[in-house]
Amino acid sequence: MKASIITIGDEILIGKIVDTNSAWMANELNSIGIQVHEIRSISDDKHQIISSINELLQVSDFIFMTGGLGPTNDDITKNVLCEMLDCDLVLNEDALSNVRELLGKRGYEINENNYYQAMVPEKAKVFVNKLGTAPGMMFRIGEKLLFSMPGVPFEMKYIIENKFIPYLKEQYNFESIFHKTILTSGLPEAMLAQKLSVWENSLPEEIKLAYLPSPGYIRLRLSVYNANNDLVNLVEQKVSELKTIIPENFKTDNDLKPDELVADILVKTGLSLATAESCTGGKIASMLTARPGSSVYFKGSVISYSNEVKINVLGVSPEDLEEFGAVSSQVVEQMAIGARKLLNTDYALSTSGIAGPDGGTPEKPVGTVWIGLA
Amino acid sequence: MKASIITIGDEILIGKIVDTNSAWMANELNSIGIQVHEIRSISDDKHQIISSINELLQVSDFIFMTGGLGPTNDDITKNVLCEMLDCDLVLNEDALSNVRELLGKRGYEINENNYYQAMVPEKAKVFVNKLGTAPGMMFRIGEKLLFSMPGVPFEMKYIIENKFIPYLKEQYNFESIFHKTILTSGLPEAMLAQKLSVWENSLPEEIKLAYLPSPGYIRLRLSVYNANNDLVNLVEQKVSELKTIIPENFKTDNDLKPDELVADILVKTGLSLATAESCTGGKIASMLTARPGSSVYFKGSVISYSNEVKINVLGVSPEDLEEFGAVSSQVVEQMAIGARKLLNTDYALSTSGIAGPDGGTPEKPVGTVWIGLA
Numbered sequence: 001m002k003a004s005i006i007t008i009g010d011e012i013l014i015g016k017i018v019d020t021n022s023a024w025m026a027n028e029l030n031s032i033g034i035q036v037h038e039i040r041s042i043s044d045d046k047h048q049i050i051s052s053i054n055e056l057l058q059v060s061d062f063i064f065m066t067g068g069l070g071p072t073n074d075d076i077t078k079n080v081l082c083e084m085l086d087c088d089l090v091l092n093e094d095a096l097s098n099v100r101e102l103l104g105k106r107g108y109e110i111n112e113n114n115y116y117q118a119m120v121p122e123k124a125k126v127f128v129n130k131l132g133t134a135p136g137m138m139f140r141i142g143e144k145l146l147f148s149m150p151g152v153p154f155e156m157k158y159i160i161e162n163k164f165i166p167y168l169k170e171q172y173n174f175e176s177i178f179h180k181t182i183l184t185s186g187l188p189e190a191m192l193a194q195k196l197s198v199w200e201n202s203l204p205e206e207i208k209l210a211y212l213p214s215p216g217y218i219r220l221r222l223s224v225y226n227a228n229n230d231l232v233n234l235v236e237q238k239v240s241e242l243k244t245i246i247p248e249n250f251k252t253d254n255d256l257k258p259d260e261l262v263a264d265i266l267v268k269t270g271l272s273l274a275t276a277e278s279c280t281g282g283k284i285a286s287m288l289t290a291r292p293g294s295s296v297y298f299k300g301s302v303i304s305y306s307n308e309v310k311i312n313v314l315g316v317s318p319e320d321l322e323e324f325g326a327v328s329s330q331v332v333e334q335m336a337i338g339a340r341k342l343l344n345t346d347y348a349l350s351t352s353g354i355a356g357p358d359g360g361t362p363e364k365p366v367g368t369v370w371i372g373l374a
Numbered sequence: 375m376k377a378s379i380i381t382i383g384d385e386i387l388i389g390k391i392v393d394t395n396s397a398w399m400a401n402e403l404n405s406i407g408i409q410v411h412e413i414r415s416i417s418d419d420k421h422q423i424i425s426s427i428n429e430l431l432q433v434s435d436f437i438f439m440t441g442g443l444g445p446t447n448d449d450i451t452k453n454v455l456c457e458m459l460d461c462d463l464v465l466n467e468d469a470l471s472n473v474r475e476l477l478g479k480r481g482y483e484i485n486e487n488n489y490y491q492a493m494v495p496e497k498a499k500v501f502v503n504k505l506g507t508a509p510g511m512m513f514r515i516g517e518k519l520l521f522s523m524p525g526v527p528f529e530m531k532y533i534i535e536n537k538f539i540p541y542l543k544e545q546y547n548f549e550s551i552f553h554k555t556i557l558t559s560g561l562p563e564a565m566l567a568q569k570l571s572v573w574e575n576s577l578p579e580e581i582k583l584a585y586l587p588s589p590g591y592i593r594l595r596l597s598v599y600n601a602n603n604d605l606v607n608l609v610e611q612k613v614s615e616l617k618t619i620i621p622e623n624f625k626t627d628n629d630l631k632p633d634e635l636v637a638d639i640l641v642k643t644g645l646s647l648a649t650a651e652s653c654t655g656g657k658i659a660s661m662l663t664a665r666p667g668s669s670v671y672f673k674g675s676v677i678s679y680s681n682e683v684k685i686n687v688l689g690v691s692p693e694d695l696e697e698f699g700a701v702s703s704q705v706v707e708q709m710a711i712g713a714r715k716l717l718n719t720d721y722a723l724s725t726s727g728i729a730g731p732d733g734g735t736p737e738k739p740v741g742t743v744w745i746g747l748a
Contacts, residue, residue, distance in 0.1 A: 009584075010584055011595070012400070012413065013411070014400060014401070014404050014553065015398065015399070015402070015403075015410070016397075016555070016586070016595070017397060019393060019396070019397065019413075020392050022389075022392075023389045023390075023392040023393065026389030027388070027389025030388050036387040038414060038416050038422070039386065039393075039414070040414050040415075041396070041413040048412070070563055071563055071564040071567055073567075073583070074584050106562070111565065112568070113565075113567050113568050117564065179388065190485060190487035190488045191482065191487075193487050200447065209447070209448060211449075212390070215526075221384075223384075275677075277656075280660075281659055281660050281663025281664070281668070283656070283660045285660075286657045289656065289679060290655070292731055294655070299683055300687070302687075303659045303663075305663060305669055305674045305675075309673055309674035312716075313687075344686075355666075358667075
């Protein structure tokens, strides 16, 4: 079964927000065996909405559409759906009690715009949204299904997870999709591809290989659609072969990015980590703590953006700061040692660099970064 | 002039990566007066690439396409373009010297896959990419232009900023687009819309209004396409009116999000800030330091993920931690006071909360967060 995703709203098209919804939805749909054929961001324009729906109904079994369901005049999705499906807006009692309840909790009385939130196209099957005033809706168009929901990320996630996916699982038996993702580092893409060319040619047609390069690492993804046991076993075998072809560069086959791999190793070994961050400003701490359960291995961090904090909190020598500068091996070494001691951990990682756009010199151009590990 | 964006590659469709490229590109294109009509993510499939290009050429003057230009077998963009435009792949000397230079810097010799990186469709105008082996390319299709570039974000940004945009500015006179974005907080969307309904109805057709809701705040965007002085003045006047209609909720009209507004106020007042973060794990520090120049107002932070760090580094009372728990007003107060003193700043902001998924209790359910300010 194939799905397409439509995101309605100018804010993505003018570049004011990044569309994180589509990747999240695609991942959820993939996990239950629905393949995503296309993702589209379009304007809140009647003709564009209708033509996108019609085009994507040709190539997908399901369409998941977000946005344009708010209470304001620029939200036109419901009216467009009424026109397209030739029906009227009607008041939905379940949606209305939900609106009343949500407003009550926040201490507000219902107003005219709120009533409008409980109006839905007559042909919609309504899925009440406990986290917001706009309900999820489903429309049957021939053999195909069109799902509409708000674009606010936590509302969208709630409706997909708790309403649409359970409904779909009840109605259909999906074939399974199997992905295996390997993290490699140390070889640029062209060189990695050369080393793997014989292995790559040995893959049967059913196993699709993708190179996913990022700065500092490349992931390899093997995918099988309509997976059976034999194919899954073959993928596992091919992954084992990889380990012997690039033993130095093969880091993990557990679909982990570098920060997740570090976390994984720390959890397994029972060791702890702290960071002392200057140029990264808390980014490493924030990556490491983004995972549930990170308090087991991550004790804390000192963001030492100013030299004063480097000296007074981390114990960096003022003389060394003066002589070698904040971006130097001497300083990151002392930062790491200081953080390890202060925060009482097995390891501490430190960074100091020139992030730019200003502050570069011929000896230390923008982009220079020292990393310390104690 | 209108543009569309096509992103080629399965990694977005299976939800493994978020497409941040398109928003960045859309923002750049908007800033020079090119309106983005549609953004599409598609699979690296020949038919899908060709049909998307053909469909979008009907509705846009320019197509910007990323991805599928790597040296590996899953990268098919160049071959598809050759087939579509009926031409052959030829070696481009400028691209080849660039590949040689890039590999030389990293200490590698050129291999067969690298040579392939310098092969381009004969009908391409080539724009050398100093940051990667795949060049930017431009194709003239009737009156329209198709731009192709790698999907690696820093390479894409380099080519757009330094090659495509300067080229387009040289060739065309674009009409200007004017956006004004207002930050509001304290009113939910339906209530805000009700308060603004008379004002909204007074806007002329040329001024487009959008409500952009986020958890905790709503931005209002006024847009004018083909802007002239009169319309720009009218937008400014309408924004002034807003200030008097919602004086409590109007936060700024400088297109700033809450973290950017805090930074802006600190810069203007010359005051400094530190953070002491538990549940947010460095996220606030990392947001505040993401802006160039943040070292002026941001001195540093203590991420006190463990109680030990709260006690030993920030000076939180072990008895209070025991009695009230880490997620309590008492503890965030002491964290903020401790951070302000330790890091020697005018203000310190602290957080402690139960991020979940585990750790909630009936008295302190998942989602409970205390915020302190000293």
